[in-house]
Amino acid sequence: MAKDVNTIGVLTSGGDAPGMNAAIRAVVRMGLARGKRVMGIRKGFEGLLNEDIIDMNARSVSDIIQRGGTILYTARCEEFFTLEGQTKGANICRKYGIDGLVVIGGDGSFKGAKALSGLGINTIGVPGTIDLDINCTDYTIGFDTAVNTAMEAIDKIRDTSTSHERCSVVEVMGRHSGYIALWCGITNGSEDVLIPEVGNITTEELINNIVSNRKKGKKHHLIIVAEGVGGTEKLARELEEKTGIETRATILGHLQRGGSPTAVDRMHGSMMGAYAVDLLCEGKSNVVVSYKNGDYTYYSIEESNKMKKVINKRQIEVSQILDKYTL
Numbered sequence: 001m002a003k004d005v006n007t008i009g010v011l012t013s014g015g016d017a018p019g020m021n022a023a024i025r026a027v028v029r030m031g032l033a034r035g036k037r038v039m040g041i042r043k044g045f046e047g048l049l050n051e052d053i054i055d056m057n058a059r060s061v062s063d064i065i066q067r068g069g070t071i072l073y074t075a076r077c078e079e080f081f082t083l084e085g086q087t088k089g090a091n092i093c094r095k096y097g098i099d100g101l102v103v104i105g106g107d108g109s110f111k112g113a114k115a116l117s118g119l120g121i122n123t124i125g126v127p128g129t130i131d132l133d134i135n136c137t138d139y140t141i142g143f144d145t146a147v148n149t150a151m152e153a154i155d156k157i158r159d160t161s162t163s164h165e166r167c168s169v170v171e172v173m174g175r176h177s178g179y180i181a182l183w184c185g186i187t188n189g190s191e192d193v194l195i196p197e198v199g200n201i202t203t204e205e206l207i208n209n210i211v212s213n214r215k216k217g218k219k220h221h222l223i224i225v226a227e228g229v230g231g232t233e234k235l236a237r238e239l240e241e242k243t244g245i246e247t248r249a250t251i252l253g254h255l256q257r258g259g260s261p262t263a264v265d266r267m268h269g270s271m272m273g274a275y276a277v278d279l280l281c282e283g284k285s286n287v288v289v290s291y292k293n294g295d296y297t298y299y300s301i302e303e304s305n306k307m308k309k310v311i312n313k314r315q316i317e318v319s320q321i322l323d324k325y326t327l
């Protein structure tokens with residue numbers, strides 16, 4: 001018999017992502033609609049350990065769907081890596097009557113969720129990260145907004161780069177993942193993209209590309225580097241030194257995590273948050289909500305961890321062909 005959940009807790013953890021507020025709103029309102037009490041835990045697992053816990057009602061989530069960031073705040077919490085911290089967290093949940101918990105975050109946060117589940121708190125993960133690096137799902141809340149923000153910023157860099165006939169090396173976020181970089185590579189029409197998932201072209205090959213494009217009359221050369229590859233400033237210095245072409249490095253950084261969520265992120269946030277509540281009501285625990293082949297489903301956290309996230313080979317191929325095609 002499925003354990004009946006009476007009180008649902010919701011927290012956001014890891015890096016914030018646009019659309020997390022839509023997910024919080026959906027958890028709160030769907031939870032209330034299903035007759036549950038809903039509590040918000042502020043500042044992720046750190047807030048749980050500090051008992052930063054508030055009652056949520058339908059009004060607590062008014063006027064947030066359009067806002068970036070997370071109204072519950074977020075954190076990275078060292079103590080939660082330890083069994084002692086996890087046990088303390090589970091006991092605090094019990095103290096507040098929280099018998100079902102929705103953790104909105106990335107792969108790291110789901111490891112915390114799994115630990116709580118093992119300690120008797122029914123826990124559901126909702127994928128919220130701009131990195132798109134959760135194995136079991138085709139989509140993670142925040143990616144679309146982040147990639148659009150990065151794309152618009154890179155368009156602007158391209159304007160000035162072309163005016164000065166420079167080479168630009170732009171680093172986008174993605175701790176271990178190249179999705180934002182690959183998407184920007186295609187949508188910004190960059191000359192080269194470096195991502196951590198595949199063997200990248202060498203610095204020598206980059207230099208050859210820059211020099212040969214310049215000979216063909218190209219006014220700019222745009223290289224996009226995923227954060228997981230790193231070395232952006234050093235690479236820019238080396239390219240300038242060896243090509244004699246003025247080169248600038250730009251690290252886009254945290255601006256990619258902010259801003260009003262796109263319709264895609266509001267939609268997935270709302271649908272995934274609502275689905276997480278229904279899974280709790282069915283007695284599920286230790287699972288991650290997933291968007292696969294156009295529909296919502298779920299995988300156990302173990303299963304998700306074992307699955308391999310395969311970067312889209314066709315996107316890499318298309319990116320490389322379109323990048324290199326110069327008249």
Ligand SMILES: Nc1ncnc2c1ncn2[C@@H]1O[C@H](COP(=O)(O)OP(=O)(O)OP(=O)(O)O)[C@@H](O)[C@H]1O
Nearest residue numbers: 014015076077080081105106107108109111112129
């Ligand atoms: N192995 C683990 N066991 C228990 N808790 C963990 C574990 N890994 C991570 N956590 C908890 O989850 C928090 C967030 O993890 P992490 O910093 O990896 O971010 P994330 O959820 O992957 O999101 P993002 O990568 O998008 O920023 C950690 O600070 C920690 O509190």
Ligand SMILES: O=P(O)(O)OC[C@H]1O[C@](O)(CO)[C@@H](O)[C@@H]1O
Nearest residue numbers: 014015016129130131173174175
């Ligand atoms: O905000 P912080 O702690 O600097 O984290 C940055 C990391 O978080 C992410 O933005 C994901 O949330 C990664 O792309 C990046 O490596």
Ligand SMILES: [Mg+2]
Nearest residue numbers: 106107108129
């Ligand atoms: Mg992560």
